[in-house]
Amino acid sequence: MYDIIVIGSGVGGYPAAIYLASHGYKTAIIEEHLIGGECTNYGCVPSKALYHMAQAISALEKIDADINIDFKNIRKFILDQVDRARKGIEYLLEKSGVEIIRGHARFISPGEVKVGNNVYRADNYIIATGTRPRCLPGLVFDGKIIVSNRHIFSVEEIPDSLAIIGGGVIGVEIGNMFAELGVNVTVIEALDHILPFLDRDIALTIKRYLRSKTISIHEKTTTTKISAYEGQAKILLSNGEKIVADKVLISIGRTPNTGDLGLKEAGVETDEKGFIKLVNGYQTHNPRIYAVGDVIGGPLLAHKAIVESILAAKQIMGEKIRRIEYHMVPQTIFSGLEYAGIGYTEKELRTKGTKYKKLRVPLSFLSAVRIKGPEYCFAKILIDNKDNVLGIHIVAPQASEVISAYVPLYLAKLTPEELATFPYPHLTVSESIRDIAELLLDESIHLLKLGHKR
Numbered sequence: 456m457y458d459i460i461v462i463g464s465g466v467g468g469y470p471a472a473i474y475l476a477s478h479g480y481k482t483a484i485i486e487e488h489l490i491g492g493e494c495t496n497y498g499c500v501p502s503k504a505l506y507h508m509a510q511a512i513s514a515l516e517k518i519d520a521d522i523n524i525d526f527k528n529i530r531k532f533i534l535d536q537v538d539r540a541r542k543g544i545e546y547l548l549e550k551s552g553v554e555i556i557r558g559h560a561r562f563i564s565p566g567e568v569k570v571g572n573n574v575y576r577a578d579n580y581i582i583a584t585g586t587r588p589r590c591l592p593g594l595v596f597d598g599k600i601i602v603s604n605r606h607i608f609s610v611e612e613i614p615d616s617l618a619i620i621g622g623g624v625i626g627v628e629i630g631n632m633f634a635e636l637g638v639n640v641t642v643i644e645a646l647d648h649i650l651p652f653l654d655r656d657i658a659l660t661i662k663r664y665l666r667s668k669t670i671s672i673h674e675k676t677t678t679t680k681i682s683a684y685e686g687q688a689k690i691l692l693s694n695g696e697k698i699v700a701d702k703v704l705i706s707i708g709r710t711p712n713t714g715d716l717g718l719k720e721a722g723v724e725t726d727e728k729g730f731i732k733l734v735n736g737y738q739t740h741n742p743r744i745y746a747v748g749d750v751i752g753g754p755l756l757a758h759k760a761i762v763e764s765i766l767a768a769k770q771i772m773g774e775k776i777r778r779i780e781y782h783m784v785p786q787t788i789f790s791g792l793e794y795a796g797i798g799y800t801e802k803e804l805r806t807k808g809t810k811y812k813k814l815r816v817p818l819s820f821l822s823a824v825r826i827k828g829p830e831y832c833f834a835k836i837l838i839d840n841k842d843n844v845l846g847i848h849i850v851a852p853q854a855s856e857v858i859s860a861y862v863p864l865y866l867a868k869l870t871p872e873e874l875a876t877f878p879y880p881h882l883t884v885s886e887s888i889r890d891i892a893e894l895l896l897d898e899s900i901h902l903l904k905l906g907h908k909r
């Protein structure tokens with residue numbers, strides 16, 4: 456009998472397990488595959504290891520350097536990073552006294568879980584079983600030609616050509632990295648533009664950048680047929696074009712891992728897509744069972760899963776918690792020229808019928824931007840009629856780091872006056888927050904043309 460059993464050891468599962476065990480709770484974690492889940496093994500860690508290399512290549516392209524890449528070394532670097540990250544989590548789990556149970560967990564009653572032939576019981580459970588890549592109907596991931604994020608970062612040889620079906624975050628990130636390695640990349644997106652959840656001006660700017668990296672982008676286009684032929688894929692597009700590629704990455708979305716969990720037996724409900732529904736905080740319809748991370752939907756991001764994990768642990772311990780509001784979760788896209796945002800997009804505000812003002816600030820006045828990226832970067836701040844910040848959107852080099860500097864403005868923890876007089880480190884893209892604050896105060900130094908109504 457355990458106090459808590461956590462199902463799934465990804466970033467949604469392991470922090471709660473460690474937190475609870477280190478507060479004296481008898482805790483077990485059940486994992487059917489690799490400790491660390493998608494982020495550690497097939498997502499954030501390998502993708503950002505490869506991204507680091509891709510960005511180095513991109514920087515050298517600015518001076519037309521002759522670049523010789525040995526992909527074997529890049530592959531080794533990626534796999535080493537994954538290995539170290541996974542072993543780190545295993546070490547932390549063991550050190551904090553969490554019992555690791557290997558195998559597939561399935562509820563057989565509202566308070567019992569079966570793994571193989573063994574039945575385990577606990578006072579409380581946390582489900583953090585995440586999601587898996589979704590394939591196109593009629594196709595299967597063969598791991599060689601038709602691949603997902605679970606194959607692409609460990610390929611033995613770099614393909615000459617890569618077709619990417621789905622121009623969302625994962626498709627765009629992987630497309631940029633492989634294009635930097637010299638791969639001929641084509642992205643096919645069914646909706647109006649790539650990154651369809653973002654405002655059009657942002658998506659168009661990222662598209663302009665990706666095209667400058669010779670990525671071919673087809674929008675409002677679907678695939679009508681994909682067939683493997685002599686070690687390559689032949690893809691027929693809805694616009695009549697044919698593409699031949701060494702590999703096809705399918706990145707059209709994720710399916711929650713709830714199909715074979717025994718949720719009916721557990722008394723846990725899901726929505727029509729299979730994501731677990733919550734009732735109170737992170738409690739499901741069964742008050743002994745909690746759920747966090749990708750499996751409950753919302754933005755499928757590791758930082759959301761980590762914080763939810765700790766909040767669920769605190770809730771189990773009797774603390775009053777508040778669920779994360781999704782618009783407070785920063786979104787980041789590591790697409791070479793990066794996007795990061797917090798709060799609402801213009802699209803969302805228009806849908807909600809909220810009136811807003813827009814401050815669109817070109818960032819090319821910053822040396823840091825000109826050194827690290829293209830000049831067409833910008834920040835967009837959306838404000839209501841009482842000057843509350845509703846959304847911040849940055850398209851700039853290292854925007855994924857920079858957004859953290861902007862968070863105090865969004866949370867209204869610091870006033871524009873305080874931000875404008877804070878000595879942010881020079882020469883960084885983050886110091887643009889001081890310029891934005893000056894602009895909000897109508898006291899701009901660097902953005903004379905935009906500011907000064909005086």
Ligand SMILES: Cc1cc2nc3c(=O)[nH]c(=O)nc-3n(C[C@H](O)[C@H](O)[C@H](O)COP(=O)(O)OP(=O)(O)OC[C@H]3O[C@@H](n4cnc5c(N)ncnc54)[C@H](O)[C@@H]3O)c2cc1C
Pocket residue numbers: 462463464465466467468485486487488489490491492493494495497498499500502503558559560561583584585586604625712715716747748749750755756757758759760
């Ligand atoms: C290519 C890619 C890049 C990404 N990059 C980023 C990034 O840079 N930043 C970011 O914030 N997010 C990123 N993400 C998203 C991030 O990976 C996910 O948000 C995160 O992994 C969610 O964590 P989780 O613990 O909820 O689920 P998962 O990581 O999916 O973990 C679930 C775990 O549960 C196990 N499991 C499932 N069912 C069972 C069962 N019945 N019994 C036992 N075990 C089970 C699985 O094996 C898995 O280990 C990326 C994702 C991808 C695909």
